[in-house]
Amino acid sequence: MKEMRIGIIGAGVISHRHMTVWSKIPQAKIVAVADVDEKKLAAWSARYGVSNSYRNFRDLLKRDDIDAVDVCVHNNLHVPISLEVMRAGKHCYCEKPMAGSYADAKLLYDAQKVYGKKLAIQISSIYNLQTRMARDMITRGELGKVYHMRSVGSRRKGRPGLDMKGLSPDFYSKFYAEHGALFDMGVYHISQLLFVTGIPKLESVYGATYQEVEIDERLLEGRKFEVEELGVGLAKYEGGLSLDIIEPWAINIDKIGDTFIAGSKGGLKFLNVDSGGGKLARSANMPMMGAREPELYFYGYQNGREVDVDLRCASNARAEEAANPGISIYNDNHLHWMAYLSGDLSDETRYDTPWLALNTMLVSEGLFLSGQLGRSVTAEEIAALSKSTAIRRQQTDWGVLEYEL
Numbered sequence: 251m252k253e254m255r256i257g258i259i260g261a262g263v264i265s266h267r268h269m270t271v272w273s274k275i276p277q278a279k280i281v282a283v284a285d286v287d288e289k290k291l292a293a294w295s296a297r298y299g300v301s302n303s304y305r306n307f308r309d310l311l312k313r314d315d316i317d318a319v320d321v322c323v324h325n326n327l328h329v330p331i332s333l334e335v336m337r338a339g340k341h342c343y344c345e346k347p348m349a350g351s352y353a354d355a356k357l358l359y360d361a362q363k364v365y366g367k368k369l370a371i372q373i374s375s376i377y378n379l380q381t382r383m384a385r386d387m388i389t390r391g392e393l394g395k396v397y398h399m400r401s402v403g404s405r406r407k408g409r410p411g412l413d414m415k416g417l418s419p420d421f422y423s424k425f426y427a428e429h430g431a432l433f434d435m436g437v438y439h440i441s442q443l444l445f446v447t448g449i450p451k452l453e454s455v456y457g458a459t460y461q462e463v464e465i466d467e468r469l470l471e472g473r474k475f476e477v478e479e480l481g482v483g484l485a486k487y488e489g490g491l492s493l494d495i496i497e498p499w500a501i502n503i504d505k506i507g508d509t510f511i512a513g514s515k516g517g518l519k520f521l522n523v524d525s526g527g528g529k530l531a532r533s534a535n536m537p538m539m540g541a542r543e544p545e546l547y548f549y550g551y552q553n554g555r556e557v558d559v560d561l562r563c564a565s566n567a568r569a570e571e572a573a574n575p576g577i578s579i580y581n582d583n584h585l586h587w588m589a590y591l592s593g594d595l596s597d598e599t600r601y602d603t604p605w606l607a608l609n610t611m612l613v614s615e616g617l618f619l620s621g622q623l624g625r626s627v628t629a630e631e632i633a634a635l636s637k638s639t640a641i642r643r644q645q646t647d648w649g650v651l652e653y654e655l
């Protein structure tokens with residue numbers, strides 16, 4: 251793997267988790283950082299010893315010694331900033347969700363070709379043996395005909411920035427985040443299911459989103475909670491495959507189950523889906539990090555009798571990595587991207603996260619559109635009616651940043 255010189259844009263919570271990962275990849279050299287918040291920037295630079303720090307990310311992009319940029323800002327800035335990264339001739343790794351709307355995500359997707367740069371979107375749930383094993387089993391026909399999937403998030407009270415105080419209130423601001431539970435948490439489960447089933451073609455979606463769980467006004471500290479805390483829906487894909495979605499940041503019920511796939515010969519249940527940033531991040535002792543390893547269970551029949559099988563992902567993954575250290579580029583987001591930039595993975599062998607993220611945006615946005623129109627919507631309607639929500643003008647403490655898409 252080649253050495254890559256990387257700049258970070260956004261020095262908030264997730265950037266620290268990224269730094270934990272980058273510190274474990276010797277070929278990744280973090281050479282510069284940008285954040286509009288000068289105090290945060292100074293603390294970040296001192297902590298990691300990165301002296302090239304900029305309050306205006308455009309100054310970071312002017313540097314000609316940076317190969318690639320890691321974009322760690324909020325959802326509605328993902329596309330405006332990632333587009334500028336690629337226009338500046340740098341490769342781009344961007345946090346999830348890909349954007350605040352399908353329309354913006356499509357712009358970013360198309361920009362890869364326009365600027366000839368390599369793009370990846372963070373989707374940590376697909377880089378592990380749980381996902382690879384499920385995909386292999388489906389490809390080999392071990393589940394028979396796969397006809398239904400369920401995407402489940404299960405937080406009883408976990409609205410970032412509100413119930414989860416270590417996180418920024420920008421998570422529930424329409425301006426910065428655009429959407430809540432579905433775009434923040436749902437992306438991990440929906441993307442994982444689409445990935446293991448070969449990214450099927452969406453036909454239609456019926457759904458709704460809610461913000462009903464009572465909020466203690468004191469927690470808001472004068473702000474407004476402007477995004478959904480629950481998304482539910484039913485999507486139909488080509489070939490009769492269906493996907494139902496229930497993704498709450500908050501809900502007044504104890505357990506709502508797990509993500510699963512049902513096939514004519516067998517089913518799979520996904521436990522501890524990785525939404526914590528990947529294996530290298532998980533081993534760090536960070537708060538909010540899923541400490542438990544992803545696991546997979548098979549349910550079916552053997553010789554006419556019911557069987558439940560623990561596929562033992564965690565111990566098999568350890569054995570697999572010991573026998574084949576090269577597999578690690580399929581076990582971590584950041585390593586995978588580095589391998590792609592280095593040419594160790596090609597356009598064919600890398601995980602195409604921009605395409606996966608774009609298709610996740612399509613179905614997710616369908617739930618909002620369906621809720622607004624009070625009927626099911628087709629994939630074509632979602633794409634046609636989606637509007638840009640990207641930030642065009644951002645006021646900072648030191649001036650205004652204008653963005654062109």
Ligand SMILES: NC(=O)c1ccc[n+]([C@@H]2O[C@H](COP(=O)([O-])OP(=O)(O)OC[C@H]3O[C@@H](n4cnc5c(N)ncnc54)[C@H](O)[C@@H]3O)[C@@H](O)[C@H]2O)c1
Nearest residue numbers: 260261262263264284285286287322323324325345346418
């Ligand atoms: N925090 C998590 O656990 C987590 C996990 C996975 C993904 N993410 C994703 O990461 C993104 C950021 O989340 P976070 O928790 O780090 O938020 P955060 O608010 O802690 O950090 C965002 C940072 O971006 C900076 N910023 C805003 N505008 C900027 C600009 N124009 N140029 C440079 N910097 C700018 C802010 O000052 C802030 O420091 C979100 O899209 C979120 O979905 C977060």
